[in-house]
Amino acid sequence: MTAASEGARIRLLIADDQALVRGALGALLELEPDLTVVGMASDGAEALRLAEELRPDVCLMDIQMPGMDGVEATRRVRAASPTTQILIVTTFARPGYLRSALDAxxxxxxxxxxxxxxxxxxxxxxxxxxxxxDPVLAADSLFDGANPLSERERQVLRLAEDGRSAAAVAAEVFLSAGTVRNHLSAAIGKTGAANRAQAVRIALDKGWI
Structure with a gap:
């Protein structure tokens, strides 16, 4: 049983880094007689804080947000407020994101x-x-394969997305440059890429990072 009693309005939290999207979603959903928006968050960290404070019935969560992304926020909100159900609402229709979100x-x-x-x-x-x-994404995810990258490989690929060196990535994750290069090399192999930049593009396209 969720926080709302039977017959009560379903209490919603909306998490999206775009103010116009938050406002539009909120306005649309408030038109429904059985739904009410109790909070809005601009990033994953704020979504977690508001979920702990408000205990909403459903959180509408974007995927790509600054700082804590929607997948990690989903994992943390579910841990902090187990009665809060998470509905991912995103522009990024990628099978890898669907798998990651469900796993979270x-x-x-x-x-x-x-x-x-x-x-x-x-x-x-x-x-x-x-x-x-989403039926199309659900079908695609059956044929696209699970994310082959480890958490550390995903982390270093995300950090390498802007072209920073292995040494710069190493300094941020407290690893040696050699270890970072090993993780990058493994990620390149697993994605079937020719180089680091291509590995990043493939992983992004598939929703693996």
């Missing part, structure tokens, strides 16, 4: 151009404990 504890994954009535129904369904997945 999300109950649903839909894209932002979902019609308003379908979005509201998705909220109601995850509140009832039903899993809601």
């Amino acid at each position: 504890g999300a109950s649903g994954f839909i894209v932002k151009d979902t019609p308003a009535e379908q979005l509201a129904e998705a909220v109601r369904r995850v509140h009832r404990g039903v899993r809601v997945l």
Whole structure:
């Protein structure tokens, strides 16, 4: 049973780093007689803080946000507020993101151009404990394979995305430059890339980082 009693309005938290998106989602959902927005967050850390404070029934979570991303925020919100169901609402329709989000504890994954009535129904369904997945992404994820990268490989690839050197990445993650190069080399091999830049692009396209 979630925080809302039977017949009560479903209490929502919206987490998205774009103010216009937060406002639009909130305005649309507030039109529904059984839904109410109790909080809005601009990043994953704020989503976690508000989830702990407000204990919403459902959190609509973006994937790509500054600092703590939506996948990590999902994992932490579920740990801090187990009755809060997570519905990922994102522009980034990538099978790898869907897999990562579900592994982190999300109950649903839909894209932002979902019609308003379908979005509201998705909220109601995850509140009832039903899993809601974008059908195209769900089908794609069956054929795209699981994320082959380890957590450390994902970390160093994300940091290497802007072209910084292995030494610079090493300083940030408190590893030796040689160890970072080993992780990068492993990531290049697992993605089938020719070099580090290509490995980053492939991992981003598949939603692995």
